[in-house]
Amino acid sequence: MTDGGASPTAYSLAELTTMRVGGPPRRSVTVTSESELIEAVRTTDEAGEPLLVVGGGSNLLVADDGFPGTAVVVRTSGIEVPDASACGGVTVTVAAGEVWDDVVARAVEEAWSGIEALSGIPGSAGATPVQNVGAYGQEVAQTIAQVRVWDRVEQRVRTMFAADLRFSYRHSVLKDSIVGPDAPAGAVTPRHIVLSVTFSLRPTELSQPVRYAALADGLEVELGARVPLAEAREAVLQQRRNRGMVLDPADHDTWSCGSFFTNPILPAHEYAELVTRAAERLGPDVPPPPQYPSAEGTVKTSAAWLIDRAGFGKGHGLPGPAALSSKHTLALTNRGSARAADLVALAREVRDGVREAFGVTLVNEPVLVGLSL
CATH class of the missing domain: 3.30.465.10 (Uridine Diphospho-n-acetylenolpyruvylglucosamine Reductase; domain 3)
Incomplete structure (x- = not known):
């Protein structure tokens, strides 16, 4: 894995992700040019090894056991x-x-x-x-x-x-x-x-x-x-x-993947059902779930609204080791000692709680490596 000048490296994936969790890959290589990147990917594929390409690590949640293949860390520039x-x-x-x-x-x-x-x-x-x-x-x-x-x-x-x-x-x-x-x-x-x-x-x-x-x-x-x-x-x-969405090593609210769940896009009839369930749960005086522009026949609504109204407010889970951000309910955060298993457990709790309260299943935005919800 050294052809073209690529550098073999020894990383824990926790060092390469903004969530700061994840064990080591079986092998890793850092590439600094396009040719090195292509060669590293091709060599890994030819060997039949699993491949994980890592950029800024802001959209990855990696298992505590690490990755059973080659991680290619992309540091190309220009x-x-x-x-x-x-x-x-x-x-x-x-x-x-x-x-x-x-x-x-x-x-x-x-x-x-x-x-x-x-x-x-x-x-x-x-x-x-x-x-x-x-x-x-x-x-x-x-x-x-x-x-x-x-x-x-x-x-x-x-x-x-x-x-x-x-x-x-x-x-x-x-x-x-x-x-x-x-x-x-x-x-x-x-x-x-x-x-x-x-x-x-x-x-x-x-x-x-x-x-x-x-x-x-x-x-x-x-x-x-x-x-x-x-x-x-x-x-x-x-x-x-x-919202704790600018990385700061001293602020655990920023030890996250940003928004963990995407905003649901529902068929119009499902949004109407959501409005009914929300009124039954919260009372008729509470404004209905937000609506954002979406494709014809669908309604995009707010994952943060659903999480909060399902009973998971800012800081849910504090002091940790994993908790919702104290600034933003969409961010699942590592309070300093969390493992991937802790974050997955929190994500499941929130997803299942929203589904039980409102009948909407939230979808994770980050890519889960060696994990599932």
Whole structure:
């Protein structure tokens, strides 16, 4: 596993994940170039070993026993700007291993608009198209032009365009091959390994229209207003700090995978049933579950609302070892000594409690490695 300069390394996966749990892989290698990444994946596949690709580790919950295969730790770097014309927009190609928030900070500094609301999200650039990362009214599907990948089946580099990726809420064809109908048994790595991501951004010092109410309130502007990019970024970072969503080694509220459950998207009739059950449980004077824009015939509602109204408030489970964040009910946190088993037990308690209270089954957002709910 040393061809092309890749470095064998000895890691506990707890060191590589924002949740800070997980045992060691059987073998690990750190890659710093695209060729090393391809070679490491190809060598592992040829050996018939399980493969785990690790970027920023912000969307992984790994078993205490570790991983019975090779972990490829992606530390590739590079941001290229092949086209920065005012007419055509700004084309920015980012290596998969680049720290995502560094990419956003660079875009704000260079007056490239379109990803500023995604400030402060931990992880690597290569992970963003996998689950269509989004926050505060933006998601990467709005700006991704193409993704270069290593296709593990066809054994070649491919370019996948936005339409090929079939983006939806926190989902893409890349994620489908981990958790969806295209996933092989036991898969923890998609068929397509992201090598680089190309974004199409707008050359302007103003943000895209502010679409999130709390963000607009913090900026003291109306919804739909545009503000200087630096102001938008700082307002987003402040919103995330308020929720314990900016990594801080001293703050256990940030020892998490961010939002552990996605917001449920329900058929309209199921949402109507949810409203009825909520009124029966909470009383007719309590406002119904929130509704967010969604595809025709469906309603997206709030996982945080369901968790809180099912009796799991901020800080549930404190002092730990695992507990809901004291700032945000969607974050399951490691209070310093949690094991993966503790976090899975908490996730099951919350999921099952919401299902019992409201008939809605929450779906985990992070990828579970060697674990299941």
